Every structure is written in C-alpha cells, then in structure tokens.
Amino acid sequence: MPASRASTEVLGFVMSRYSQIANVVSSPNIRNIGNYSICDVSHNANMVDEDDKNGGPNHLRAWMRFRKVKGARLAEALGGNVTPGMVSDLVNSNRALSAKWLRRIAPHLKTTPGLxxxxxxxxxxxxxxxxxxxxxxxQRHQIIDLAKVVIKGRTGTGGSV
Structure with a gap:
C-alpha cells in the first residue's frame, strides 16, 4: 500500500504520521496506543493567543479616543457600506484590521497605518x-535630519543616530 510509508496502520485504521490538524493536545499515551506509534509528533491546533486574534494587537480604539471620533462617525466618514457595527468589530478584533482597512481608516484619524x-x-x-x-x-526627511543634529549635539557623540 503506497500510503503506508507516510502513515501507520493499526487494526485497519490509517492515520497520517504527521498530522497538520489536531483539535486536542495529545499525550504520549494517546500517540502510542498499544505500543503502536500512531503519530510521531503532537500538534496543538489552539496555538492562536487571544492577543493575536485577527492580526494581533492594534491601537485603533486609542486613536479613536485620542481624536474624539465615535464608531458611527468613523463609519460614516469611511462611506460605502461600512456600518458602525463593522467599526466595532475592527476595534474589538472580531474583524481583521487588514492593510486595506488601515489605509482607509488612518487619514480619518489623522495618522498613519503604522502608527x-x-x-x-x-x-x-x-x-x-x-x-x-x-x-x-x-519635510519629514528634514525633521529627521534636524532631530539627528539636535540629538548628536546633545550627546556629544559623532556617531549616527
């Protein structure tokens, strides 16, 4: 059987030797039932941390508070079919804050996607x-150059910042 190279057969049951999907953390006892090696490696499907949900942490809520912009006002400014509920989902990380969203939202909060x-x-x-x-x-390049001169002058070092 060609599949036997990549899998282990136990009483007619064939399981992939290297599973990409697992819903539970399996112990060595589960992986080695009856002295048969069912799975050579364990895999935890629940690896996503809550902080990394939908792209990870962001500061959208803080920027909205900083600019005194409510979700309904931001949704209206974004136009199209953007609803206050969609903005709420972005703020609460229930919807991914993608690069597309960042580029659309940043100008309305007078900031940049990176910030x-x-x-x-x-x-x-x-x-x-x-x-x-x-x-x-x-002007941004001039601001950076000026800041480098000011910092170099204050520290007395000749190196770059």
Whole structure:
C-alpha cells in the first residue's frame, strides 16, 4: 500500500504520521496506543493567543479616543457600506484590521497605518504627532535630519543616530 510509508496502520485504521490538524493536545499515551506509534509528533491546533486574534494587537480604539471620533462617525466618514457595527468589530478584533482597512481608516484619524498598529497615541507627544502627520515626505526627511543634529549635539557623540 503506497500510503503506508507516510502513515501507520493499526487494526485497519490509517492515520497520517504527521498530522497538520489536531483539535486536542495529545499525550504520549494517546500517540502510542498499544505500543503502536500512531503519530510521531503532537500538534496543538489552539496555538492562536487571544492577543493575536485577527492580526494581533492594534491601537485603533486609542486613536479613536485620542481624536474624539465615535464608531458611527468613523463609519460614516469611511462611506460605502461600512456600518458602525463593522467599526466595532475592527476595534474589538472580531474583524481583521487588514492593510486595506488601515489605509482607509488612518487619514480619518489623522495618522498613519503604522502608527495605528504600533503606537498608543497617549504614549506619544501630541505636538510631534501633529507635526509628523501634517508634514509631506520632504519635510519629514528634514525633521529627521534636524532631530539627528539636535540629538548628536546633545550627546556629544559623532556617531549616527
């Protein structure tokens, strides 16, 4: 039987030697029933942590609070068929906050997709956020260059930041 190379036969029961799907964590006793090796490796299907649900943690709720934007107002600003319930699902991670959603939402919260994912606005300086979001690409490079000069001058080091 060609499948026997990749599986183990126990009393007519054939189970894949390397299963990609398992609903329970199996103990060595389960994997070795009757001294027959049923499965060489265990696999935990419940590996997703609650914090990583639908793409992982984000700061959408904090940015909405920071900009004083309610879900209904954001849904209306996003237009189309976006409902307040859909915004609520994004905030509560019941719906994945994909790159497409990030690009649509960020301008309405006067921020960038990266800041929505990585930074709580209450942990950042509000003036810096406003300066950065209002600056165009050329101005952003100037801000970075100026910050490097200021930091290098303050630390007294000649190295780059």
């Amino acid at each position: 929505l994912l990585d930074h709580d606005p209450f942990d950042l300086d509000e003036d810096m956020i406003d300066l950065w979001t209002k600056a165009n690409d050329v």
